[in-house]
Amino acid sequence: MAEEKMLITGERRLEGTVRVSGGKNTAVAIIPAAILSQTPCVIENLPNIEDVIVSVETLRYLGAKVTWSPEEGIMEVDPSTITKTAIPEELCSRMRASSYYIGALLARFGEAKVPLPGGCTIGRRPIDQHIKGMRAIGAQVDTDRGGTVLAQAKNGLSGGDVFLDMPTVGGTINVMLAASRAQGITTIYNAAKEPHIVDLANFLNSMGCKVKGAGTDVIRIRGQQNLRPRRPYAVIPDQIETGTLMIAAAATHGDVTVTGCIPTHMEALTAKLLEMGARVDEKDDAIRVRSIGAHRGVTFKTQVYPGFPTDLQQPMSALLCTATGSSTVVENIFESRLRHLAEMERMGANVRVFERTAVIQGVPKLHGAAVEASDLRAGAALVVAGLMAQGTTEITGTHFIDRGYEHLEDKLSSLGADIRRSKDA
Ligand code: EPZ
Secondary structure, three states, rough: OOEEEEEEEOOOOOEEEOOOOOOHHHHHHHHHHHHHHHEEEEEOOOOOHHHHHHHHHHHHHHOEEEEOOOOOOEEEEEHOOOOOOOOOOHHHOHHHHHHHHHHHHHHHHEEEEEEEOOOOOOOOOOOOOHHHHHHHHHHEEEOOOOOOOEOOOOOOOOOOEEEOOOOOOHHHHHHHHHHHHOOOEEEOOOOOOOOHHHHHHHHHHOOOOEEEEEEEEEEEEEEOOOOOOOOOOOOEHHOOOOOHHHHHHOOOOEEEEEEEOOHHHHHHHHHHHHOOOOOOEOOOEEEEOOOOOOEOOOOOEEEEOOOHHHHHEEEEHHHHHOOOEEEEOOOOOOOOOOOOHHHHHHHHOOEEEOEEEEEEEEOOOEEEEEOOOOOHHHHHHHHHHHOEEEEEEEOHHHHHHHOOOHHHHHHHHHOOOOOEEEEEO
């Protein structure tokens, strides 16, 4: 089958204004939460990306009535017609966040059968903490040899204390979903604090749940049986798309304003761009990034929120390839999230990788090459590199990019990039 490619001719300054889409990682958590409601839910500001498409297909497979207008980003879910509590392999293999259906189905129906994708290119991605949390509130959870999770709560779920070994985003979300209809109070200690954890808490509370402390490392959930939304809920803007567009602006020495974003979500990246010598101006719901002279190399280490996000490590490391001097990148969250750098070397980058640490020696220029995206944010890194490089870069694996970025090439073209897709004959 013809392989689709993204072709970028680099060295063009990005200039102008671009609006960020709704958040991928918040959407894939809030959509399954609609299962918890007694009545139909309306969710707005959803991005038209592969992960949302798979979420719609999953809800429809379970029996929910779903109407979705991709370009308006509005979805209505009526969960009252759901009849299934098992999800097939082919749906789960297309979206990492399928694990959230364990917590949601367990809370609503007292059972769930969800085959989980194993590891991926960035790491093993275990869910032991998800399982630990559900057991702590009364669920029986087993995993069969094929990796299918079987969860049951014959006597219903009752509140409990959950001590997470690490502030896992997915683990926190899954336990919040499971606990939302449990009898009594569930307390999650060492909870993740990412913006989409707060967004999920706000959505659950808009349905009548009682979630307190989201955004801190202790979250308390008083489960409610009768959850029903009182109004449509708009998901927050995508923190990682915002950051990717900010990095692309700096990479092309451009002048770009990203609108519809939340500047406080971007502080770790903003601080690093300023340290590199870029200019960043924040407004209420917009961030302007300008960059004129050479960038200074910096050191950064990925951390849980509000530290430097692991999802921006890959595009940021592309930007550092042409910074002056040496930069050091430490990937503390996932065990193998530096593989994109080998593709950068094909474009002339000077990188040495030791386990989770990359030392990047800035070079004057990158040159275009045929490169392959190995995962979603590696794809974003290659796009940033292509925008910087002399000549044309051909990127394959564009389906990874489509999982998390809505109309990325349209957005970049509107800012002056020379970027298009082509199918090999
Ligand atoms: C979410 O993944 C995001 N995915 C990831 O975004 C993001 O990189 C990650 O959070 C960190 O912010 C979605 O939201 C759909 P974790 P998740 O559980 O939930 C270990 C993207 O590009 N761990 O916080 O899987 C795990 O192995 C994607 O948009 C356990 O050991 O992240 C990892 O090393 C990529 N046991 C670390 O914790 C568990 O039970 C962080 O994982 C769970 C996690």
